[in-house]
Amino acid sequence: MPDTTTKRVLLAAPRGYCAGVDRAVIAVEKALELHGAPIYVRKEIVHNKYVVETLSERGAIFVDETDQVPEGARVVFSAHGVSPAVRDAAEQRNLLTIDATCPLVTKVHKEAIRFARDERTILLIGHAGHEEVEGTAGEAPEHTIIVNSPEDVDGLEVPDPENVVWLSQTTLSVDETMETVRRLRERFPALQDPPSDDICYATQNRQVAVKKLAPECDLVIVVGSANSSNSVRLVEVALQSGARTSHRIDRATEIRDEWFDGVATVGVTSGASVPEILVRDVVEALAARGFATVEEVRTATEDLMFSLPREIRADLKAKEAERATRA
Numbered sequence: 480m481p482d483t484t485t486k487r488v489l490l491a492a493p494r495g496y497c498a499g500v501d502r503a504v505i506a507v508e509k510a511l512e513l514h515g516a517p518i519y520v521r522k523e524i525v526h527n528k529y530v531v532e533t534l535s536e537r538g539a540i541f542v543d544e545t546d547q548v549p550e551g552a553r554v555v556f557s558a559h560g561v562s563p564a565v566r567d568a569a570e571q572r573n574l575l576t577i578d579a580t581c582p583l584v585t586k587v588h589k590e591a592i593r594f595a596r597d598e599r600t601i602l603l604i605g606h607a608g609h610e611e612v613e614g615t616a617g618e619a620p621e622h623t624i625i626v627n628s629p630e631d632v633d634g635l636e637v638p639d640p641e642n643v644v645w646l647s648q649t650t651l652s653v654d655e656t657m658e659t660v661r662r663l664r665e666r667f668p669a670l671q672d673p674p675s676d677d678i679c680y681a682t683q684n685r686q687v688a689v690k691k692l693a694p695e696c697d698l699v700i701v702v703g704s705a706n707s708s709n710s711v712r713l714v715e716v717a718l719q720s721g722a723r724t725s726h727r728i729d730r731a732t733e734i735r736d737e738w739f740d741g742v743a744t745v746g747v748t749s750g751a752s753v754p755e756i757l758v759r760d761v762v763e764a765l766a767a768r769g770f771a772t773v774e775e776v777r778t779a780t781e782d783l784m785f786s787l788p789r790e791i792r793a794d795l796k797a798k799e800a801e802r803a804t805r806a
C-alpha cells in the first residue's frame with residue numbers, strides 16, 4: 480500500500496505552452512489589437528478550450544471553414560496548418576489571411592511537397608481527420624496514404640514499394656510511432672526516413688518528463704483538452720510508463736474526490752496548448768486535498784521561440800511607421 484501520510488505532487492517540466500502555440504495565440508491577440516474585433520480564426524487556433532473561450536471574449540470568431548468568413552475579412556489560420564485548397568478558397572473570397580501555422584508543421588509540409596515532386600509515396604503516420612494531418616496530406620493528396628496506427632500497416636497497398644517514405648504528425652507518441660515505422664519497414668524494406676524528426680521537440684520533451692515521473696505516481700493528471708492530440712498522448716504515456724491511473728482534464732473543477740483513494744503521489748503535467756494558469760489551479764486544488772508538497776521533475780529546458788507570422792510583423796512595422804510620421 481502506498482504511504483499516504485506524505486502526500487506529494489510531482490510536477491513535470493517541461494509542460495504546457497510550446498513555441499508554436501505561444502506564437503499562434505499572440506498572433507490572434509496582436510491581430511485584435513492592430514485591427515480590432517472581429518478577427519476570424521479558421522478552426523481552434525490551438526486545441527484548448529480555455530484559450531478559445533478567452534480569445535472569443537476578446538473578439539475572435541472561430542469558424543470551421545473560410546466560407547463562413549465574410550468576403551474581404553481578416554482570418555487567421557491555426558497552428559495546425561492548412562492545405563493549399565484552404566489557401567485557395569480564402570483567396571477566392573479575398574480574405575486577408577494571417578498564417579499562424581507552426582513552423583515545425585510547415586517543415587513537414589515542405590517535406591511532403593518535395594517527396595511528392597520526386598514521385599514517392601508518402602506514408603503519413605497520424606490520425607485521419609486531425610487538422611494537421613488534413614493540412615499535410617492536402618499538400619500532396621495523390622501521393623499520400625495516412626497510417627493511423629501500427630495495426631494499419633498490414634493492409635497497406637502502395638504503387639511502388641521501392642519508393643516509399645514516411646512522415647508523421649508532430650504530436651504523436653514517440654514510442655507508438657517508432658513501432659509503426661518498424662512494422663512499415665518490415666513490409667517495405669526500402670522505406671526511407673524523413674530528413675529529421677517530425678514529432679516536434681515539445682511533444683517529445685513533455686513525453687520524456689511524464690515518463691520520468693510516472694513510475695512514482697499513483698495518479699497522473701494531464702491538463703489538456705480532449706481534442707489535443709499531444710495531451711491525450713500524455714495520458715497514454717503515463718499509463719505505459721507505470722502510473723497506476725491517469726486522467727485528462729480541461730480544468731481543476733473536473734478533479735474527482737474518488738480518484739484519491741490510497742493515493743500518495745500525484746503527477747501533474749499539461750499539453751503543449753495549455754496555459755500555465757490552468758496548471759496552477761490544479762496544483763491549488765491538490766493542495767486543498769492535502770497534496771501540499773510540490774516537487775518539480777525537470778528533464779529538459781526549452782528556450783525556443785518563433786518570430787510572429789510575417790503578416791503580423793508587417794502590420795506592426797506599418798503601425799510603427801505611421802506613429803513615427805505623426806510624431
Ligand code: SF4
Binds near residue numbers: 650682
Ligand atoms: S506542439 Fe510542436 S508542432 Fe505543435 S505547435 Fe507546438 S511546437 Fe509546433
